[in-house]
Each structure stands twice: as C-alpha cells, then as structure tokens.
Amino acid sequence: MPEETLIDRQFLEKLERLAIQWQRSFGGLAGGHNLSRFSGAGQEFLDHRHFHQGDDLRAVNWRAYLRLEKMFLKMFQVEPRVPVRLLLDTSRSMETGNPRKFDYSRQLAAALAYIALVRLDTVAIHPFAERFGESFKCAGGRHRIGPAVDFLSGLSLGSRTNFEELARQFISTYSQRGLVIVISDFLDDGDAERPLQFMADFGHELLLIHLWAEEDRTPPWDGELELTDLESGQRLEVSFDQDARQRYTAAFDDYGRRLQSLAYRTGGRYVGLSTSLALEDAIFGSLMRAQGVAQK
C-alpha cells in the first residue's frame, strides 16, 4: 500500500501533541514525557518544531524568534536504549472486514510510530503471523516516518497465528523489558491468553489493541452456511439464525472480556476497536481513554 493511501499528512499533523504512554518505569526506555526514575537527557540538537503552549521556554530558539518572529522549539536527541515494540498481526484472519483489519492495523501502527518519533522515542515494528517476520526499527524524529510507512506498506498477509511460539521467540530474543503494543484480532486457534500472560509475567507492559471487523462480531448471514477458516482452512457447516447470532456475539464479547481482564490483571491496558470506527476517533477516543496515548 503506498504511503499516500496508508496515512495522510493532515492526519499526522494532528498527532504531534500526542505521546505514547506507559505505566511502569523501565531501565533504558527513554521518553521525557513519561515519568521515569532513570536519569538521562538529550544533549545533541536534533530538530526544531513549532512552539506550543506549555512547552519549556528554555528550549525556545530565541535567535530564530528575533529573526522570524515565530517561536520554534529546539529538540535534542537522546539515545534510547529500549524501543517501544509494536507487534503487528499479519495472519490471514486479518483479511476480513471492510476496510480490512490488516489495512486498519497498518494505519494504526503508522500513526503510533509517528507519535513515538515526534517524541523522539524509538519504535520497533515486529510483524508476525506464525513467527516473527523481519522487524523494523526507527528513531530520531518525525522525518523518519517515511521509511516506517514504506515498511508497513510493504507488508503482506502471512499464514496462521501461533501466540505460544511467538511469545517464546519474543522472550528469548528481547530480554530487556519494555512497552509491548500488540495490534491483532487475537484469533488464534490455540490459546492466546496464556502466551500473553507469559509475556506480561516476564516483565513487559502490554497494550493490547484488539481489532475486529463488524462481520467478525455480528455475522450478517442467515441460513445454512458452510464456513471456511481463513487461517487453518478448516470448514464448518452451521445453520445460522437470529438466536445463533446472539450466541455468537455473546461468545465473541466474552473473549474480548477475557483479553481485557488479562491486560488489566497484568498491569497493562486493553483497547477494543472495530474497523468501522474512524482511525482518528480510535486514537483520540478509544486509545486516549485507555491511556495508550496522552496529550503532552
């Protein structure tokens, strides 16, 4: 998907006041906008940005103000050691919905990456299906969003999801604790909750962004159906009617509640998003209410 259609500039400009929020302090995870008991500040000049009300006046470039009569804020580069990790589901189950959950998740990942880059956080994007694919790491300001978008645009759908394998691989690869944002529909044939619990127990702070399409939660079909699982290829014959639809939705909601409980129980956060919700509403509404992002 080209950059223009993945996310547009006007929308990115709206994200500049936001910052990714985490609850705990992690050694090596930098970010002046987050409370931290670890010292360390940027020394090397990196970029300018427009001054907003509430910014530190000490960082204002007064020379530029005298020359241009506009207030610019000087930004200094810090050297992050532990990035914010974005785990992006690229399994076949993300193909459903209109727009596709896969497209929606990539737009959401791009937006979160931009928010992090504006705040000089380091972001690592880890696409996954059955296993982790090639990851992408970016840092150093908003102008680095281009490669991130290119990376997201180049992603394609994989096969099935295996959270157990993913959790094992993730913990063995990345030993340092930090914020882990999981963007997925969490539709694993196995059990997704136990591996997520395992990751949380290991010390990561989880932000679970649960995506679903409307047809995933409320199937619009009636009558005799022959269903095919997009990931496993398994088939199932069912007779579907209004009562069955209600049972289906109840089971789906119950699963969402369990994920939410898992997140809260482990000190993390949970956001349930339907792809019918506009991305802007999702970020400034649902994600902000869940304290996944905050205005700084």
Place this chain on the structure above:
Amino acid sequence: MFLLNLSLGELLGLFAAASGVLVALYLLDRSRRRQAVATLRFWQSADRPSAVRHRRRIQQPWSLALQLISVALLLLAISQLRFGDPDAGTRDHVLILDTSAWMSARGPKGVLMTAARASALAYLRALPERDRVMVIRADALATPAIGFESNRRVLARAIAQSRPSSSALNLPQAFALARRMQRLESRQPGEIVYIGAGRIPRTDLGQVAAPPNLRLISLPPPGDNFGLRRLTVHRAAEDPQLWEISVAAHNYSRTAQTVRVGLLFAGAPVGTRTATLAPGEEKIIDFRYRNRSGGWLEARLLTADSFPDDDRATLEVPSEPSVPVTVFSDDPDSFRPVLAANSWMQARFERPSAYHPVESGIVVLDRFCPDSLPVVDSIWIEPPINRSPIPVRYVEHNVALARWRSDHPLAAGLRTKDLRLKQTEVFAAAPGDIPIAETDTGPIILARPGKPKMVLLGFHPERSEMRYELAAPLLFANTLRWMAPELFRRRELSATTVGGTTVTFEPDTDLAGLRVTADNQESLPYTLEGNTARFFTATPGTVRVQTGDRELVYSQILPQMADAVWLAPRQARRGIPSASTAGPANRELWPLLALLGLAGLVLEWQLYGRGRLPSAPAAHPAGRSEGMKPKRPRFLTRRRPPSTARRAS
C-alpha cells in the same frame, strides 16, 4: 362454486407452475452458502444442536406452506372464485337507448333523454351483478355503445355519454341488431329493453317486429310539438331579384294548432304568416322577398312548444352574381335593349376612341379592332376586314342566312326563316373554330373556344334585318351564357332535416355530371334511379347537388322528427323490474381472497423473510470499558465451545 375467469384445469396448471417456481426459489434461497471467516471458534458455540436441525431438506416448512397458500389465494382471486351455479341467473341483456331527435323534447318531468338515462341506470341497479348488459344507441343507425359487460361503472359511463342525435329512430334496425347480438354473443339471452319515446317514422310502423323477450321502459310523452320540416329558397323565374321562399311546418301533436311563422333576413323581420295545422298535418307557407344582396335567411316558429330544436331554420342566401360587359361602340343604343334585359349584366358603354384594355368581364367591340387583342372573352361585331382576329374572306351582299348550328349551345333555340342580310362578312374558319350561322358560301357567325373565348359576327343583329327576329336577343343571351355560364346557374336552397334526402330532377336534365358533396367538399354516396337521386347524412351539415346549370344546396340542420307513435305489443314486459325478480345479488370474493393472499405474503416476509433486519447487537462490553481505569475483574470463567458442530475438514 365455480371460477369465472379460469377453468379448473387452468387454475391447477397455474398453481402447479407457481408452486414449482416457489419451491425452486425456496430451496435455492435456503441452500447452503459458502463463506470465509476469520475464525471458527465462536461459530461452534453459536451452532444449534444437530438433533434439532438434522438434515432436513426444507428447513422452514411453515414459510413454504405460507407462501404456497398465499399464492393459491391470489390465483383464486384472479380466477374470480364464486359460489353457486355458474349458469343460474347469469343472463345477457341488450339495452336499446333511444337517442333519436325526439329525445331532446321536454316531457312533464324534463328532457326525455335525462329521464331515459335515469331509467337505464335504474334498470342496471335492478339486475343481478353477474348479468351482462349491452348498450345500443338507437337513432337512424343502431350503434353498439358497449358490448356485453358486467362492470356497472363502465355501463353507467356509456349510458351517461349517450346524447340525442338529429335523426329519427330506426326501431326495426335496433331490434334486429339486438336479436342478432344476443344470438351471436350471449351465453344465456336475457331481455331486450327499449327505453325511449317510441316515435318512429310512419313508414316504419308496419316493419317493427317486437322481440318476444322485449321489456319496454316507456317515458312520459312529450308535450305538443309543431316544427319546421323544410325551408326552401329559389329565385323567381320571371325576376332574378325575387326570392320565392316556402316554409313547411308540421303538427306532431294530437290537437289542431295555430302557429305563427316569422321570416327574418339578416336578423331583420321581413314577414309573418299564421297557419292552422290539423293533427299530423304539414302545411307549406310561402313568402316572396326581393333582394339582390346575400345574407342569412331565417324562418322561425313564433309559437312555443315542447321541442324548440325544430322551430328555427336558417339558410345562407348568396348574393346575386353579375358580370361587367364593356361595349366599345359608336352606336351604343343598338346594344342597350339586349344588355339591359339581363339583370346579371352590368353594361358599360364607351367610344372606340377611348379604348383601354379591359381586365375582367366581357368586352364587345363594334366595328372596331384595338391594337392588341383583349385578354378577356370578347364579342366582335363586323370587325374591320383587314384587322379582324379571324380573317374575313369577303363581304357578301343580299345573302340569305342558310342555317344555324343548333347542336351547339350558342345556337340553341335559334331559328330564322327566309332571313336575308343586306351585307355581311364571311369568315375564314380555322380548325377548331365553331361556325354558328352560315350562308351558302361560309360562316358569318363564328365562335373560337379556348381562353379567352371569342365570338365574331359578320353583321350586327340589331342593325340588320335580323332585329325583328326573336333570334337576335336569344343570340346575345346564348353568347353571354356560353361565356359566363355561372351567371345562369339556377340555385335552389333548402333547409331540411338530416337523414335521407330525395332529389327529383326535371326529365331533360343531364345527370351525367351529377355531383353530391358535403361541407368538406368530399363526395357523398348517392343512388340514382331515373331522375331521382337519394343520399343520406346522419349528422347536420350542408350538402350540394350540382348538375349542369343547376345547383341545389341542402342545409340539413333541422332534426328529423318521426311522426308516428309505436305501441309495444301487450305481452311485452313493462317498467323496471324489482330486485327480487332479478335474483339475488352475487357477492364478489376476489377482493377478500386477494387481501388474504397479500396478508399471507407479508406475514411470511415478516416471520421468515431475509429482509427481516437482525436486531442491533449490543455494544462490545470490552470496548465500552476501554476508557476506564484498569481494574481487576471480579470473576473470570472459561467456556469451552460446544462440541455439536461438525467439522467437514
């Protein structure tokens, strides 16, 4: 119980076809559809137990049954299911509605046509609903207004649209048509109903054969009526400016009537006559009126009666035609007697020295030849020998007029005996020239047809020995008649009644060129028997009959009033039948069946239809709490998906 529109076989066939289509569509609609989904884990918990939905081909039998019942009800509505015997009480009646001219007359309760329409509607109401009725409008021609029809609204509309015409009633033809239609078109003949005044021409009295199933709905008789039957105008033979006008008035009432007839020309009264008419008598009342100009002539009955339509007759009288005759002569007095005798000539006398080209009429050149020949018809008297338009061979003296060419119109009726002319010119005739009078040596009166016409006389009739002969003025008259025949055309104008008209011509009339034309100049069909021509018109208008020099104009504006009263036979039923004798009214079931069928379809759609919207799902509970502070769930359970679903692969 029976079906009005379909047979049982047709109904079953249609139902079988519709049922087949329905079942096929139903099975197609309920067939298993393939769908790709993100996961199967929630479907397994939503699926119903297999014992309940075990392999049934028809998953919703009540839906299919409801559809089939609804379609059956709709088909029954279309086929018009009715109870009872299909033939019992269903009859086809013919309603003859009199629309003759008499129906415009006023009776004690108003215009007869209004009463006839009311009676016809009352008769329709008295009939059983299933009975069919055919409406025939009867005047001079019996015309079906609508075929056998059971829809009372359509019948009422046809009755309401019936208007009185101007012609008389032809009752034998109407009865014959009604019998024929019942014989050919009806399933079970009912009555033949006549509603009208019963006034027919006296000549038809013996020809009326009343049908045995006749019902007579008589109307109140109209009041006294006397009307005009003819207004005839023609010019008097002795005086072309004098119009002879005759008005024929007829008394249709049963008592003697004294009527006043007034005559108006261009709106101004010009005469009044009073006449007493015995019952059934027709009297001719004559007027004479002198007038050269044209205008509208109107005859009017000044005594009021019950039928004013035939109390007034109008005719457009044309102005008297004339032709200018310009005479270039040094001796005008010799022409005055012959030209002054004809009122259609406007003679003008001028000297040859004052010659000027004449552009219309006729020019007479007496012993004079202009430089250029006239462009209008011309009469040359003793033209100069060396300048004559037709060469003069020589001049003869004391010569006898040998013969007249009496077979030509120019010489018609001309005779002279031992007429010797002191001097005359003899012409050299060219091919095509017509010699009218000749001596033994050649023509002395010569006519050249063509355009313009030309007549040359080698002598002057009024200056020669011929002036004492009757042939002299006749020769001028024939010459003028040959050159301007329209002046001498005799006109007779008549205001008559519509319908058949008989014209009797004089025995010697040449009927080879007989033409009968209507207002729009189209020829009317006519019959010719000896000297009698007959033609027929059903609507008011003007008919022109032209033959030779005679033109008859018939302005057929008077209604044709029949003068005899037809009495129905005693055995004929009379009046409007009561509803009890007409049989019980049948109630139509098709609206109820159609409503039930539609209701069934709507019910099925509501209960089982795909258009039924799924109830809006509740908001995702986890999604609603996304903005809440993280908290520990109070209770968390894990449910295993039910194991009733089958995995195909």
